Amino acid sequence: MASLQSIRSFDFAQFQEKLVAQFQDLDPKDPSSWPPAPRYGLFLLTTIGMVVMLWFVWLSGYDDTLKLKVEEEEKFKKSYTEKLTKAVNLETLIKQREQVQQYVTQLEKQLPSKAEMDALLSDINQAGVGNNLQFDLFRPGQVVIKDYYAELPISIKINGKYHDIGTFASEIAKLSRIVTLNNMTISPSNRPDGSLIFESTAKTFRYLDKDEIASASKNAPPKPGSPPATPAPKGEK
Numbered sequence: 001m002a003s004l005q006s007i008r009s010f011d012f013a014q015f016q017e018k019l020v021a022q023f024q025d026l027d028p029k030d031p032s033s034w035p036p037a038p039r040y041g042l043f044l045l046t047t048i049g050m051v052v053m054l055w056f057v058w059l060s061g062y063d064d065t066l067k068l069k070v071e072e073e074e075k076f077k078k079s080y081t082e083k084l085t086k087a088v089n090l091e092t093l094i095k096q097r098e099q100v101q102q103y104v105t106q107l108e109k110q111l112p113s114k115a116e117m118d119a120l121l122s123d124i125n126q127a128g129v130g131n132n133l134q135f136d137l138f139r140p141g142q143v144v145i146k147d148y149y150a151e152l153p154i155s156i157k158i159n160g161k162y163h164d165i166g167t168f169a170s171e172i173a174k175l176s177r178i179v180t181l182n183n184m185t186i187s188p189s190n191r192p193d194g195s196l197i198f199e200s201t202a203k204t205f206r207y208l209d210k211d212e213i214a215s216a217s218k219n220a221p222p223k224p225g226s227p228p229a230t231p232a233p234k235g236e237k
Contacts, residue, residue, distance in 0.1 A: 117152065117206055120177050124154070124202060127171040133160035136197075145208065154202040159189055165198045172202070179204045 086093075121140065128135055137157035144151040158165070165186065172179050184200040 120204055121154070123175055124172065124179065128158055128168050131160065131164040131168045133158045133164055133168055148208065149205050150208055152204050152206065154204070156202055157197065157199045159191070159195050159197055162196055165196060177204060
């Protein structure tokens with residue numbers, strides 16, 4: 001009963017007035033001289049501020065870590081998808097590789113070796129003679145060495161009927177070796193039989209032998225960015 005009476009006799013207005021009075025005339029330079037209420041209030045605000053600041057710092061670091069984990073997960077998913085696609089398409093890729101290899105082998109068979117060039121030139125000549133064409137010129141030119149093959153231009157000039165010239169060009173295209181006809185011209189001849197003059201530069205190609213490959217590599221200009229060759233010391237070969 002005594003405690004209930006003391007609560008009822010508590011003067012809240014007087015308490016509020018005393019509390020407000022503690023916050024008056026405070027010295028901001030010396031918080032230690034403040035009354036209890038302002039000191040405890042300042043301590044509470046400082047504590048709350050530090051907790052909030054630490055919370056944001058921790059949350060910011062956690063956010064960066066989360067972003068990093070998400071990026072790692074995306075990279076892993078992308079890598080997994082690429083590897084899965086390769087695994088699924090492995091059989092198809094192997095078949096495509098075999099087809100490409102067969103195509104390369106077929107192309108290689110169309111390139112004669114150096115020893116087979118005479119036979120190829122004979123085939124070109126026979127294609128003309130067999131179609132009743134007369135060769136006014138059949139002159140192989142200078143061999144042009146490329147990186148992996150040699151190119152042989154042949155200047156040809158033949159006389160014959162239009163149909164026979166067309167058959168000759170068709171048979172050249174059907175040869176087992178690669179032969180192309182370039183810079184083709186057809187003009188009338190002065191012959192009374194009405195024949196035509198067909199002029200062209202035929203080009204055929206062949207393999208390089210080992211010595212030619214070594215020579216081509218040695219004489220090839222250096223690639224951009226490659227260091228210059230170091231000359232051998234005097235007295236050394």
